[in-house]
Amino acid sequence: xxxxxxxxxxxxxxxxxxxxxxxxxxxxxxxxxxxxxxxxxxxxxxxxxxxxxxxxxxxxxxxxxxxxxxxxxxxxxxxxxxxxxxxxxxxxxxxxxxxxxxxxxxxxxxxxxxxxxxxxxxxxxxxxxxxxxxxxxxxxxxxxxxxxxxxxxxxxxxxxxxxxxxxxxxxxxxxxxxxxxxxxxxxxxxxxxxxxxxxxxxxxxxxxxxxxxxxxxxxxxxxxxxxxxxxxxxxxxxxxxxxxxxxxxxxxxxxxxxxxxxxxxxxxxxxxxxxxxxxxxxxxxxxxxxxxxxxxxxxxxxxxxxxxxxxxxxxxxxxxxxxxxxxxxxxxxxxxxxxxxxxxxxxxxxxxxxxxxxxxxxxxxxxxxxxxxxxxxxxxxxxxxxxxxxxxxxxxxxxxxxxxxxxxxxxxxxxxxxxxxxxxxxxxxxxxxxxxxxxxxxxxxxxxxxxxxxxxxxxxxxxxxxxxxxxxxxxxxxxxxxxxxxxxxxxxxxxxxxxxxxxxxxxxxxxxxxxxxxxxxxxxxxxxxxxxxxxxxxxxxxxxxxxxxxxxxxxxxxxxxxxxxxxxxxxxxxxxxxxxxxxxxxxxxxxxxxxxxxxxxxxxxxxxxxxxxxxxxxxxxxxxxxxxxxxxxxxxx
RNA sequence: GCUCGCAUAGCUCAGGUGGUAGAGCGCAUCAUUGGUAAUGAUGAGGUCCCCAGUUCGACUCUGGGUGUGAGCACCA
Numbered sequence: 080x081x082x083x084x085x086x087x088x089x090x091x092x093x094x095x096x097x098x099x100x101x102x103x104x105x106x107x108x109x110x111x112x113x114x115x116x117x118x119x120x121x122x123x124x125x126x127x128x129x130x131x132x133x134x135x136x137x138x139x140x141x142x143x144x145x146x147x148x149x150x151x152x153x154x155x156x157x158x159x160x161x162x163x164x165x166x167x168x169x170x171x172x173x174x175x176x177x178x179x180x181x182x183x184x185x186x187x188x189x190x191x192x193x194x195x196x197x198x199x200x201x202x203x204x205x206x207x208x209x210x211x212x213x214x215x216x217x218x219x220x221x222x223x224x225x226x227x228x229x230x231x232x233x234x235x236x237x238x239x240x241x242x243x244x245x246x247x248x249x250x251x252x253x254x255x256x257x258x259x260x261x262x263x264x265x266x267x268x269x270x271x272x273x274x275x276x277x278x279x280x281x282x283x284x285x286x287x288x289x290x291x292x293x294x295x296x297x298x299x300x301x302x303x304x305x306x307x308x309x310x311x312x313x314x315x316x317x318x319x320x321x322x323x324x325x326x327x328x329x330x331x332x333x334x335x336x337x338x339x340x341x342x343x344x345x346x347x348x349x350x351x352x353x354x355x356x357x358x359x360x361x362x363x364x365x366x367x368x369x370x371x372x373x374x375x376x377x378x379x380x381x382x383x384x385x386x387x388x389x390x391x392x393x394x395x396x397x398x399x400x401x402x403x404x405x406x407x408x409x410x411x412x413x414x415x416x417x418x419x420x421x422x423x424x425x426x427x428x429x430x431x432x433x434x435x436x437x438x439x440x441x442x443x444x445x446x447x448x449x450x451x452x453x454x455x456x457x458x459x460x461x462x463x464x465x466x467x468x469x470x471x472x473x474x475x476x477x478x479x480x481x482x483x484x485x486x487x488x489x490x491x492x493x494x495x496x497x498x499x500x501x502x503x504x505x506x507x508x509x510x511x512x513x514x515x516x517x518x519x520x521x522x523x524x525x526x527x528x529x530x531x532x533x534x535x536x537x538x539x540x541x542x543x544x545x546x547x548x549x550x551x552x553x554x555x556x557x558x559x560x561x562x563x564x565x566x567x568x569x570x571x572x573x574x575x576x577x578x579x580x581x582x583x584x585x586x587x588x589x590x591x592x593x594x595x596x597x598x599x600x601x602x603x604x605x606x607x608x609x610x611x612x613x614x615x616x617x618x619x620x621x622x623x624x625x626x627x628x629x630x631x632x633x634x635x636x637x638x639x640x641x642x643x644x645x646x647x648x649x650x651x652x653x654x655x656x657x658x659x660x661x662x663x664x665x666x667x668x669x670x671x672x673x674x675x676x677x678x679x680x681x682x683x684x685x686x687x688x689x690x691x692x693x694x695x696x697x698x699x700x701x702x703x704x705x706x707x708x709x710x711x712x713x714x715x716x
Numbered sequence: 717g718c719u720c721g722c723a724u725a726g727c728u729c730a731g732g733u734g735g736u737a738g739a740g741c742g743c744a745u746c747a748u749u750g751g752u753a754a755u756g757a758u759g760a761g762g763u764c765c766c767c768a769g770u771u772c773g774a775c776u777c778u779g780g781g782u783g784u785g786a787g788c789a790c791c792a
Binding site: 182191192278280283288292295297337339386443445453626627653656657660665675676685691 | 718720727749750751752753755765783784785788790792
């Protein structure tokens with residue numbers, strides 16, 4: 080007798096053991112058809128799995144997240160199958176599930192072309208339609224090695240050899256194609272219906288840049304065609320929002336060959352930059368930071384002392400002058416310690432918070448640069464807090480609150496918190512680490528929010544908290560961070576006099592909220608698709624005349640709004656008002672004010688927003704109030 | 717840095733078996749003074765990314781470089 084408990088709590092009894100598939104069948108033929116896998120006592124298994132004792136069992140279909148992942152995984156196998164059908168000399172390696180899809184890495188004598196992808200996709204479709212049964216089998220490691228050796232699959236042999244042979248290895252076979260896999264997999268290739276191959280790219284074997292490069296094919300797979308279509312649509316939207324495109328369209332910035340990875344900010348882009356900077360400057364003032372500024376060029380001796388040149392010399396720009404070698408500063412912290420070191424500090428001075436809009440240059444690898452998101456010249460909203468160990472938690476707590484406020488003001492509601500703790504290679508005493516990690520953890524717990532733990536991911540000099548925000552497309556963007564540093568203050572000779580007149584080394588907290596202005600503005604551009612909230616808009620309102628007759632009136636309105644501190648301009652060109660409206664709407668200007676004879680006579684303007692809403696006719700005072708309100712509450716219209 | 721692709725007018729992009737190129741938008745000039753997402757006409761714009769090589773001749777083919785895109789690796 081066998082009792083199976085289903086997810087709804089109902090129980091079913093069976094005389095003898097049965098497979099997941101048979102269980103699904105006993106519930107209903109529709110479910111049996113839809114069954115992709117089973118979950119037996121919390122463990123995912125194939126539909127062919129034999130249930131031999133009392134258990135809680137769920138039937139997994141494509142509607143479950145796990146079901147979708149199994150489909151994606153099986154789709155990776157389907158692709159490998161298709162590739163080997165078409166290109167027998169291609170060797171298989173690994174093919175995991177990733178966000179929205181899967182990839183599979185092949186070793187092949189040449190790279191795959193877009194035409195190859197089409198052919199592979201076609202072959203996959205054929206195999207899917209054929210409805211091949213997918214069978215699981217077990218093999219000992221030696222058997223498996225022998226089999227793949229015979230097949231000439233060198234990479235697979237390496238993988239298998241690196242797995243400990245305990246209860247045998249599982250293999251999945253469909254048609255002639257067999258692959259090592261933990262599974263589970265769909266019972267039949269016909270379950271894989273909605274997929275598309277997206278791109279080919281090189282990827283290192285085992286992810287190691289010293290190893291050879293393989294051919295990676297990326298694909299996406301979904302439950303049905305509709306979901307696939309939705310996903311492809313989302314990708315199109317992401318492309319529309321690409322900050323590089325919008326930056327060009329809205330004339331915010333450009334890059335050119337002579338200065339790779341360095342931004343030429345145009346007037347409107349620079350305005351956004353200045354507004355975010357002024358925002359941060361106010362925030363610094365309100366939160367006990369003192370703004371400083373430190374040199375761009377600093378002699379290598381300082382970078383030797385700080386340890387940066389030993390680790391990052393290849394990524395630093397150098398300048399030689401008067402036969403001395405300088406680095407263009409790649410970071411601000413050593414300079415901040417120099418400021419701290421001027422004058423003997425007392426425990427009464429702590430915590431000492433120094434902030435800098437620190438312009439840094441790093442020689443980033445050419446292939447890593449990406450628009451504003453990763454550049455070689457950037458400015459951090461950098462800050463360093465010199466404090467005692469006891470002060471860490473309080474400082475971190477305050478900082479977390481600050482980060483939430485800032486991200487909210489900029490329109491980001493969802494924030495992910497991560498704590499990275501001690502790595503194997505590290506400096507500092509374990510006691511210090513214990514204390515610092517506990518302080519960070521407590522600060523996180525005090526927020527009452529969820530946070531993730533990343534054990535071993537901390538920097539060699541101390542643990543850290545990282546802040547990732549979610550943009551409107553649901554993409555995570557890591558921006559802010561606060562890091563405890565046990566190392567640098569000591570290396571650079573920072574000290575303070577304690578209550579008992581002994582000298583101590585302060586702890587240094589590195590912290591940033593935007594990360595870099597460049598990247599943060601890139602994120603803002605994509606988040607808002609260029610339609611910045613009024614408080615960030617380079618131009619908040621454009622005043623349009625209908626004929627030359629209203630030109631003076633328009634200028635008068637612009638002057639009066641400008642005098643109040645609003646960013647307003649006029650467009651008095653000899654064009655039809657419809658043309659001007661189109662142009663400035665495309666430029667995402669929040670408000671368009673139209674003045675014709677009627678408005679001149681009544682001393683009003685006709686107001687329209689960039690989404691096409693007609694806000695009616697109002698006088699200037701009313702419009703000012705409207706703007707003011709938007710600005711004060713960081714409105715996102 | 718690695719793999720693969722791309723580089724043509726200010727922008728977005730066409731184009732040609734090797735004989736120096738074209739559209740739309742933008743820009744300029746003129747006409748037009750028009751009420752809420754594109755008024756019309758005319759015109760000016762090009763070292764076809766750079767450097768070598770092959771060739772009677774290279775924007776086109778070959779090699780090298782630079783930049784850039786997707787991904788990998790890296791990211792103090």
